[in-house]
Amino acid sequence: MAKRLSVLDHERCVGCQSCMFACTRRLGEGGLASSCIWVHSAGGIRRGFVVVVCRACADPPCARVCPTDALHLREGGGVRLRPELCIACGNCVAACPFGAMLWNDETDKPQVCIYCGYCAPYCPYDVIALEEL
Amino acid sequence: MLPDDPLRRVLYIDLTRRRSWTEERADLFEAGLGGTGVGIRLLEEECPPGADPLGPQNPIILSVGPLVGLFPLASKTVAMFKSPHTGNLGESHAGGRSAVALRLAGYGAIVIRGASTMPIYLVVDGDHVHFRDASALWGMSSSFTVGTVLRNRESGSGTRSILRIGRAGERQVTYATVIAETYRHFGRLGLGAVFGSKQLKALVIAGRHSLPVADRKLYRPVYEEIFQAATQSPLMKKYHELGTAMNILPLNEVRALPTRNLQAGSFEHAEAISGERLAAEYLGRRVACAHCPVACIHLAALRTPYPHDQYFYKTSMIGYDHEPIYATGSMLGIGDVPGMLRLMDEAEVQGLDVMSTGVVLAWATEAFQRGLITTKETDGLALAFGDAPTYIAAMQRIVSQPTEFYQALGRGVEHAAALYGGAEFALAFGRHEMPGYHTGPACHLGYLTGARHSHLDSAGYHLDQTTASKGETLTPEGIAAALLQEERWRQVLTSLVICLFARGVYTTETVLKALALAGFNWTADDLARLGAETLKRKNAFKTREGFDLAQVRIPRRILETPAPLSIPDEAFLRQAMASFTAGL
Numbered sequence: 001m002a003k004r005l006s007v008l009d010h011e012r013c014v015g016c017q018s019c020m021f022a023c024t025r026r027l028g029e030g031g032l033a034s035s036c037i038w039v040h041s042a043g044g045i046r047r048g049f050v051v052v053v054c055r056a057c058a059d060p061p062c063a064r065v066c067p068t069d070a071l072h073l074r075e076g077g078g079v080r081l082r083p084e085l086c087i088a089c090g091n092c093v094a095a096c097p098f099g100a101m102l103w104n105d106e107t108d109k110p111q112v113c114i115y116c117g118y119c120a121p122y123c124p125y126d127v128i129a130l131e132e133l
Numbered sequence: 134m135l136p137d138d139p140l141r142r143v144l145y146i147d148l149t150r151r152r153s154w155t156e157e158r159a160d161l162f163e164a165g166l167g168g169t170g171v172g173i174r175l176l177e178e179e180c181p182p183g184a185d186p187l188g189p190q191n192p193i194i195l196s197v198g199p200l201v202g203l204f205p206l207a208s209k210t211v212a213m214f215k216s217p218h219t220g221n222l223g224e225s226h227a228g229g230r231s232a233v234a235l236r237l238a239g240y241g242a243i244v245i246r247g248a249s250t251m252p253i254y255l256v257v258d259g260d261h262v263h264f265r266d267a268s269a270l271w272g273m274s275s276s277f278t279v280g281t282v283l284r285n286r287e288s289g290s291g292t293r294s295i296l297r298i299g300r301a302g303e304r305q306v307t308y309a310t311v312i313a314e315t316y317r318h319f320g321r322l323g324l325g326a327v328f329g330s331k332q333l334k335a336l337v338i339a340g341r342h343s344l345p346v347a348d349r350k351l352y353r354p355v356y357e358e359i360f361q362a363a364t365q366s367p368l369m370k371k372y373h374e375l376g377t378a379m380n381i382l383p384l385n386e387v388r389a390l391p392t393r394n395l396q397a398g399s400f401e402h403a404e405a406i407s408g409e410r411l412a413a414e415y416l417g418r419r420v421a422c423a424h425c426p427v428a429c430i431h432l433a434a435l436r437t438p439y440p441h442d443q444y445f446y447k448t449s450m451i452g453y454d455h456e457p458i459y460a461t462g463s464m465l466g467i468g469d470v471p472g473m474l475r476l477m478d479e480a481e482v483q484g485l486d487v488m489s490t491g492v493v494l495a496w497a498t499e500a501f502q503r504g505l506i507t508t509k510e511t512d513g514l515a516l517a518f519g520d521a522p523t524y525i526a527a528m529q530r531i532v533s534q535p536t537e538f539y540q541a542l543g544r545g546v547e548h549a550a551a552l553y554g555g556a557e558f559a560l561a562f563g564r565h566e567m568p569g570y571h572t573g574p575a576c577h578l579g580y581l582t583g584a585r586h587s588h589l590d591s592a593g594y595h596l597d598q599t600t601a602s603k604g605e606t607l608t609p610e611g612i613a614a615a616l617l618q619e620e621r622w623r624q625v626l627t628s629l630v631i632c633l634f635a636r637g638v639y640t641t642e643t644v645l646k647a648l649a650l651a652g653f654n655w656t657a658d659d660l661a662r663l664g665a666e667t668l669k670r671k672n673a674f675k676t677r678e679g680f681d682l683a684q685v686r687i688p689r690r691i692l693e694t695p696a697p698l699s700i701p702d703e704a705f706l707r708q709a710m711a712s713f714t715a716g717l
Contacts, residue, residue: 014428016421017233017292018205018360025356028349030203031237031342032292040291044284045315045420046432046450105259105341124364124426 002076004056004115005037006131013049013127015039019119026118033106036113037128038099054078054100054113056133062092062101062112074115077133081112134159135345135652140167140199140241143175146255146262148331149189149247153262155240162241166653167198168630169224170663171242172213173670179244182677186217186323187305187330189248196242198630199651201232201424202344203352205360206635208232208422210319211627217330218307218323218489218545219564221678222671224585225324227296228422228632229313231338234294238340245333254297254335256287259342267334271303275482276312279335289339292423297335298325299484300532305329306543308489308566312481316430316452317422320486321587322565347652355646359638364426368637372429376419377455378408380569385463387601387697389572389594392463393518394495395560395690398571398697402468406458415470417450422632429634435474451478459569460491465498465518472521479525483532489545490531492566494524496546500555510538510553547686557689562586563680573597573698575612577691578706582616582682582713584671589633591620597698607698609709617716621664624671628663672717682710 023035038052056078063071063079070085071092088109092101104111117130134141141159146152165171172194179192193214200207210231216223235243238259245255252271256263273279276299283295294313301309302325309325310318319325328334346352363369371379381403384390388398404410417434421427432450439445451474461467461476480487498516500506508515512535514523530539541549546566550559560567562577565586570576572594579593580586588594596615600607607615623633629648631639639647641657648655687703700706 014419014421015423016426016428017423018426021205021424024343025353028346028352030344030346030352032202032233033341033343038291044281046418048418049420106343122360122426125428 002056002074002078002115002133003117003130004078004133005053005113005117005120006129007051007053007127008129009127010051011048012125013039013051014125015041015045015049016124018122018124019051019128022119022122026116033104034111036102036111037119038102051127052098052100053128054115055098056115061095061097065091065095067091078115079112080114081110083107083109086110134162135347137345138199138652139239139342139344140236142240143242143244144240144257144262145244145246147246148249148253148333151264158241162199165667166625166628166663167201167241168196168209168211168628169213169624170628170667171198172196172211172224173667173674175242175244176213176215176674177670179246180215184215186215186220186223187326189246189331191215191327191330193245193324193327193331194242195231195235197232197236198241198628199653200629200631200647202236203346203651204356204647205363206425206427206638207629207631208425209627209630209632210235211630212311212319212324214324214327215678216322217305217326219586221675221680222584223322223324223327224671225319225322226627226630227311227313227317227319228425229294229317230292230423231294231296231313232630233423234292234338234340236340236344237292237342238338239342245331248331249333252332252334254283254337255333256337256339258289258339270334271332272300274300276484277315277482280312280315283335283337287337287339292341293337293339295335295337298328299482301484302326302329304532304534304543306485306531307545308486310484310486312484315481316420316432318486321488322585325484345652346650348650352650355650359643359647360426362638363635366638369427369634372427372634375408375412376429376431376453378411378431378453378458380455381407381458382409384570387572388695389570389697390463391459391560391567391569391571393466394464394499394558395567395571395694398694400463400466400468403463405468406462406470406473411453411470415474425632427634433474435471437471437475449478452481453477456569457487460488464491464495464569465524467519467521467524469521476521476524476528479528483528485528485531488568489566490528492560493531493542493546493549494527496550496555496559497527497542499558500553503555505554506538510536512536512539556686560688560690563685570594571691571694571696573601573696574700574705574709575600575607575616575698577700578612578709578713579616581685581687581706581710582613583620584668584675590623591616601698609705610712613709613712613716617713621661621668624664624667625660628667669717682714683707685710
């Protein structure tokens with residue numbers, strides 16, 4: 001069965017970014033250029049945080065607008081990005097209402113969660129979890 | 134250093150000539166690692182002897198280190214400058230998002246030179262540096278509003294840092310802060326005034342670089358080890374739960390909590406302002422600095438009614454910690470939590486260092502009570518311990534400065550006492566207002582000998598506490614040696630740059646492992662050498678600018694109010710200070 005990275009309770013998020021750093025560490029790098037999960041404040045730190053990550057939609061709007069079929073539908077929900085087919089037109093970024101199709105400034109290509117769950121254990125406050133769809 | 138590590142890049146910004154450029158300074162980081170080690174070297178390069186701290190020759194240096202962006206709790210930026218408050222070394226540390234933003238913007242340090250002829254703010258967005266007109270922001274009454282405007286106007290939400298000054302910095306109060314994000318600060322020694330003197334209202338830094346590691350396979354398990362230690366260790370537990378506010382009751386128990394301008398070491402209302410009470414009745418949210426899973430920032434939710442509108446409220450989120458609670462609570466005799474929180478909030482609105490402000494107001498209250506000053510000086514305010522609304526009004530006047538007295542207060546308690554008297558109860562060390570511990574001789578010697586005159590330089594309070602618990606006594610030479618050793622090691626930690634709360638996690642062994650992955654193959658001897666040399670350089674800078682530890686005034690009050698570990702006499706302290714200087 002397909003899994004996705006679920007945001008269980010964003011009110012518990014403290015904005016530590018441990019999940020963001022875990023995602024890039026998955027590739028053996030430091031920094032944040034390759035992160036596929038993004039945390040930002042909900043209008044200032046006093047208002048708490050918002051966790052942005054692909055929800056593995058059943059009918060993904062990002063795949064619908066890709067001109068080169070670089071976004072394949074994953075069985076059970078969500079997408080798989082094939083960077084070698086991607087021409088970096090940006091349609092998918094605009095199509096995702098959550099901003100979950102992120103952009104890598106170093107490769108100049110989009111990037112999206114691959115539903116691996118590597119980040120989840122690095123959240124000390126149970127904000128995120130890898131769940132069956 | 135790793136060949137593609139952007140740490141080596143130093144961004145120079147010249148406010149006078151309105152230009153910026155980058156230089157490759159691997160030499161700096163290979164010698165000094167980062168943070169404090171690099172900052173002091175840049176300060177030596179950039180700051181001419183005798184420079185006016187509020188003049189264009191005083192540089193602003195912000196530096197991070199190799200572990201930032203790679204390991205947890207490596208989340209702080211070190212600011213170096215000549216302090217307008219003490220007239221010598223200015224060094225201040227802040228977290229928030231500043232360190233990660235600076236590192237991932239692709240730099241190891243930023244150097245700001247000169248001064249602007251009009252209010253501006255800077256945006257550092259990766260390789261791009263923008264100068265923006267801040268004249269519409271200058272003079273805004275609340276630093277919160279300035280933050281909101283910049284947040285909405287500039288892009289990069291999530292990994293950007295918004296550093297701004299409030300009215301206090303604009304007015305060059307010598308203990309004005311630079312606020313990071315909200316709730317974190319370059320707090321002490323007046324970086325805010327230096328920003329203000331350059332008409333630099335804010336600095337926004339954003340970046341999303343990747344960072345290389347020396348060994349991709351080893352990186353994950355080493356990170357895991359440090360992460361587990363940081364989140365599971367009992368050492369860090371206190372910061373998770375009650376936060377630093379948990380110190381209030383234990384200090385009060387042993388009579389080490391400075392109360393009413395250190396007239397006493399315990400406060401009858403300590404329970405009311407304790408970390409336990411605040412957590413039970415006010416804690417509304419906990420947040421973290423970037424890349425720190427500990428989340429020690431505690432925000433109290435406070436409802437405030439509008440006085441002339443029934444049933445009209447606002448809810449404010451106010452950051453609290455041990456030092457603000459001491460400075461606006463026990464030090465001012467304030468036992469009502471709403472009053473205390475509103476004082477903390479006002480300090481944030483104005484951009485004032487809450488610690489120095491509390492000590493300044495405590496001195497002013499005692500001076501007022503003794504008749505050294507009258508309502509003529511205080512612009513009609515009858516300062517009294519426990520009277521929070523009057524203190525808020527006084528805080529506003531430290532910034533607006535309607536009388537010469539408030540102008541003097543705006544330069545610290547040492548300056549004010551020199552003009553109006555009352556030096557015996559002016560609680561400053563090396564011109565720097567006292568932190569919230571009165572545990573015995575070691576804590577005060579730490580304030581006196583520490584390069585930043587901070588409790589964090591060498592944590593003398595900890596030495597007092599362990600000595601007391603073992604039932605031992607300390608000699609002047611023993612204290613000096615212990616403080617020197619601790620302060621040297623902390624130079625290493627603040628060069629990496631890790632948050633000092635993680636000092637128990639980042640042992641020598643862990644530091645070396647992490648540094649190796651960051652491309653620095655150092656040994657324990659290298660670290661020891663860095664620590665000793667950095668401290669020596671910092672003290673050389675102080676001496677160069679006229680500082681002489683032997684001449685530093687010791688406020689008599691610390692000898693009059695009993696401490697849990699007794700302080701013999703001034704001669705004892707001076708002997709320790711001489712021993713410290715000799716040991717450097």
